[in-house]
Each structure stands twice: as structure tokens, then as C-alpha cells.
Amino acid sequence: MSDNKVNITDPVSGKSLDLPVHTGSCGDPVLDISKLHKELGYFTYDPGFSVTASCSSEITFIDGDQGILRYRGYPIEQLANHSSFIEVAYLLLYGDLPAPAEFRKFEHDITRHTMVHDKLNTFLKGFRYDSHPMAIMSGVVASLAGFYHDDFDIKDAEERDLTAKRLIAKMPTIAAAAYRHHVGWPTAYPRNSLNYTERFLDMMFSVPAEPYKINPVAARALDLLFILHADHEQNASTSTVRLVASTGANPYACISAGIAALWGPAHGGANEAVLDMLNEIGSVEHVGKFIAKAKDKNDPFRLMGFGHRVYKNFDPRAQLIRSACHDVLDDLGIKDPLLDLAMELEKIALEDDYFIERKLYPNVDFYSGIIYKALNIPTSMFTAMFAIARTSGWVAQWLEQSAQGGRIGRPRQLYTGVAERDYLPIDKR
Ligand code: CMC
Numbered sequence: 001m002s003d004n005k006v007n008i009t010d011p012v013s014g015k016s017l018d019l020p021v022h023t024g025s026c027g028d029p030v031l032d033i034s035k036l037h038k039e040l041g042y043f044t045y046d047p048g049f050s051v052t053a054s055c056s057s058e059i060t061f062i063d064g065d066q067g068i069l070r071y072r073g074y075p076i077e078q079l080a081n082h083s084s085f086i087e088v089a090y091l092l093l094y095g096d097l098p099a100p101a102e103f104r105k106f107e108h109d110i111t112r113h114t115m116v117h118d119k120l121n122t123f124l125k126g127f128r129y130d131s132h133p134m135a136i137m138s139g140v141v142a143s144l145a146g147f148y149h150d151d152f153d154i155k156d157a158e159e160r161d162l163t164a165k166r167l168i169a170k171m172p173t174i175a176a177a178a179y180r181h182h183v184g185w186p187t188a189y190p191r192n193s194l195n196y197t198e199r200f201l202d203m204m205f206s207v208p209a210e211p212y213k214i215n216p217v218a219a220r221a222l223d224l225l226f227i228l229h230a231d232h233e234q235n236a237s238t239s240t241v242r243l244v245a246s247t248g249a250n251p252y253a254c255i256s257a258g259i260a261a262l263w264g265p266a267h268g269g270a271n272e273a274v275l276d277m278l279n280e281i282g283s284v285e286h287v288g289k290f291i292a293k294a295k296d297k298n299d300p301f302r303l304m305g306f307g308h309r310v311y312k313n314f315d316p317r318a319q320l321i322r323s324a325c326h327d328v329l330d331d332l333g334i335k336d337p338l339l340d341l342a343m344e345l346e347k348i349a350l351e352d353d354y355f356i357e358r359k360l361y362p363n364v365d366f367y368s369g370i371i372y373k374a375l376n377i378p379t380s381m382f383t384a385m386f387a388i389a390r391t392s393g394w395v396a397q398w399l400e401q402s403a404q405g406g407r408i409g410r411p412r413q414l415y416t417g418v419a420e421r422d423y424l425p426i427d428k429r
Contacts, residue, residue, distance in 0.1 A: 004021040005019060005020055019032055019036070025061075061233070086106065116177075137174055137259050149250055173190055177203075201215075237261040238393060240260070244257040258387075263383055272382040274369050306366065
């Protein structure tokens with residue numbers, strides 16, 4: 001890490017303190033404030049954790065000003081063009097690209113863990129038919145803790161590895177089952193002869209009445225989206241997973257908490273919200289009205305799929321998805337007016353001072369829904385798709401944290417409530 005220091009002096013007490021500066025392999029240096037309270041009596045205040053590094057990590061690097069995203073050092077563009085989701089999942093978990101035999105073993109292990117205990121299906125069927133898939137997924141994944149708890153030893157690296165594989169393997173099975181529960185179709189079991197994304201499409205759309213033919217364009221498009229959504233350093237859901245994991249909680253409960261955090265429209269839920277927004281806008285003539293709403297401080301409406309806490313120039317994932325969107329629709333022979341609408345919305349927003357000044361650009365969620373729609377995936381499943389992909393990042397981060405050990409995550413606060421008062425019995429109030 002490094003050895004520079006920043007000296008700060010408290011004007012009140014006159015005491016001064018050297019704060020160590022840590023320099024990572026890339027990115028801005030980080031001030032180590034862990035001794036600040038002990039030495040000077042101050043906490044730091046950073047709502048939304050905009051400038052706080054909560055951990056050190058070797059997994060994913062983002063440079064928001066330059067639009068750089070790398071998994072384990074590999075640029076996202078190279079992975080998107082040459083890799084597969086399963087290879088990326090291996091990379092995230094173990095740090096390097098797999099050799100052929102390692103890849104075969106990993107893919108085999110994932111394939112062998114795709115089934116879920118039949119009792120889990122009973123639990124899933126208890127949900128109302130119209131429950132949101134994310135509600136089902138967070139509930140069902142948390143309930144996996146009930147199946148793998150008593151004999152799980154978090155200190156055993158092999159058991160942690162098995163858990164990581166189980167989670168990556170079972171997530172598509174659970175997501176597809178949530179969808180089938182909604183449409184009233186019988187459970188589809190995973191087919192081991194297929195690869196990860198093909199298997200998911202098969203579990204989503206095959207019915208007992210007739211054979212289902214997987215479209216390779218759809219499978220590849222899905223694989224690309226999974227690669228682009230696989231990890232994104234310490235975002236809200238990953239930080240949630242790490243925080244819950246810091247208590248020593250069961251890993252399935254940790255990932256379930258991540259799913260819950262991802263569901264919000266400011267995070268992964270934005271992909272669903274973008275499609276709803278595009279449908280609500282309806283046609284190009286209404287774009288101006290919605291841009292005006294997004295700029296109006298008295299209107300809670302935001303342009304969904306726009307803006308990012310870290311990217312202030314462009315989101316490299318959005319650029320890749322935008323171009324994939326054209327290719328996928330062309331290859332599938334689909335003409336979707338929502339794509340024209342999205343492009344017009346993007347064009348008008350990017351020329352508008354409000355968006356320019358605030359550095360608001362399309363993010364990963366802006367175009368992904370148009371691809372999902374082209375693959376016949378219903379809007380309510382969009383965030384579940386994100387959850388399937390992000391599970392690889394969550395478990396990689398969980399493995400890293402578990403191996404590092406460390407303390408329970410426990411932020412402090414700036415208390416602004418009543419300082420102290422005496423209790424009054426109810427008849428005296
Ligand atoms: N539409 C209109 N105004 C916006 C938008 C937007 N989408 N995003 C930010 N702003 C404005 C915001 O009102 C604020 O203006 P002002 O400075 O005048 O108060 C300024 O831009 C900065 O916004 P912020 O809320 O302080 O930024 P943040 O870093 O806290 O939030 C964000 C980032 C992604 C939550 C936010 O941009 C947003 O709500 N976007 C829409 C939801 C979305 O697309 N989320 C997906 C994010 S990418 C995928 C993922 O993380 O899962």
C-alpha cells in the first residue's frame with residue numbers, strides 16, 4: 001500500500017496527526033483515517049459513502065472519469081468481445097483466467113450444482129402468483145440457508161468455494177422458477193447438456209407440450225449482458241453483501257440481502273424502470289416533456305438509466321450494450337420503436353445543459369431492457385437477470401472478504417436528535 005502521510009492539525013486542541021496515505025495499484029490514493037477518533041476525537045461524515053473506501057479489494061477497478069472498468073485487470077471491452085460469462089465468473093472468483101482444464105472443471109462443477117432441493121420448490125409455490133420475482137428470489141435464496149447451515153464451516157476454504165459455486169449455479173434455476181410460478185407453468189429442471197445461458201433460456205421458456213429451440217443469438221446476447229453486469233466493485237448491493245458477511249452470517253443470507261439491495265430503482269431496479277419509463281413516454285414527440293420533468297426540482301421524476309455515482313464521462317458498459325442492442329435486434333429481425341425512442345431521449349439529454357453540467361450519461365441499465373425485451377424476457381424479470389449475473393461478483397467479494405477476515409462493519413453517525421430528557425409517565429404527558 002504506501003507510505004506518504006497527510007498531516008492534519010485540529011485548531012481546537014492544537015493536536016496534530018499524520019494520516020497514512022495508501023496507494024493502490026491504480027486509482028486515487030486513500031487517506032487512512034482509522035486512528036482519527038482515537039487520536040483527535042473526530043468521526044468523519046460522508047452520507048452515501050461518496051468518498052469512503054470501505055475495504056481493499058483486488059477484484060474490480062473503475063475509473064469513473066475515464067470510463068474504465070476492469071475485472072482483475074482485464075478491460076471490460078476485451079472480456080465482452082472474447083470471453084464468456086462462466087469464464088468471467090472464474091476470473092472474478094480466482095483472480096486469473098482459467099487454463100482449459102480449469103475451465104472445464106469449473107463449468108462441470110457449476111453444471112452439477114444447478115438443481116435445487118425439491119422442498120425449495122414447495123416454498124417457492126407458497127408465493128402469490130403475482131409476487132415480484134425479486135421478492136421471490138430474495139426469499140428463496142435466504143431460505144437456502146436452511147438447507148446449508150448446520151454443516152457449513154465459514155473458516156473452511158473448500159466449503160466457501162463450494163458455496164460460491166452453488167450460488168452461481170442455482171441462481172438461474174431459482175429465477176426461472178420464479179417466472180414459471182408467475183405464468184403457471186410446471187417447474188423446468190436444468191439440462192446439463194446446455195451451457196449456462198442456454199440452460200437458463202431453456203428453463204425460462206421450454207414447456208412440456210413441445211420442444212424448445214434455443215436461439216444462439218439470444219444465448220450469446222444474454223451471455224454478454226451477464227458479463228457486463230458481473231461485478232462493479234463496492235456498489236450498494238455488494239457493500240450490503242460485505243456488511244452482512246462481516247457479521248459472520250450464513251452466505252445465502254448475505255446474498256439474499258444483496259438481492260434486496262439490488263432491487264431498488266436507484267440500483268439494479270433501474271432496468272425495469274427504464275422500460276416502464278420508455279413505455280410511458282410512448283413516442284418521440286413526448287421526449288421534451290419528460291426531459292423537462294427530469295430537470296424540474298419539484299418533480300420527483302428522474303430519467304431512469306441516466307447518471308451514475310462513479311462514471312462522470314461515460315459508462316463503458318452502456319456503450320457496449322448500446323451497440324449490442326442494434327446487433328441483437330438486427331440479428332433477430334426485430335424493429336422495436338422503443339430503441340428509436342431511447343436513442344432520441346439519449347440524444348436530447350446529452351445536448352441539454354442540465355445533463356451536461358451534472359455529467360449525467362446513460363448507464364448500464366439504459367439499453368439493457370431493450371435487449372431483454374427482444375429475448376422475450378418480461379419486464380418484471382429484468383432485475384432478476386441482473387441478480388443472476390451479479391451473483392458472481394457478490395460471491396467473489398464474499399470469498400475475498402472471508403479470506404481476509406476482518407472486523408464487523410459498523411459505521412458511526414452524526415446524532416441530531418434530542419440530547420437527553422426525563423421519562424414522563426403516560427398520565428402526565
Ligand atoms: N435524472 C435527472 N436528474 C438526475 C439524475 C437523473 N437520472 N441523476 C442524477 N440527477 C441529478 C440530481 O438531481 C442532482 O442534481 P442537483 O445537483 O441539482 O441536486 C445531481 O444530478 C446529482 O445526483 P445525485 O442523486 O446526487 O447522484 P448520486 O451519485 O447520488 O446518484 C444515481 C446516482 C445513479 C442513483 C442517480 O443518477 C439516479 O437516480 N439515476 C437514475 C436511476 C438509475 O439509472 N440507476 C442505475 C444506476 S447504474 C446501475 C446500478 O448501479 O445498478
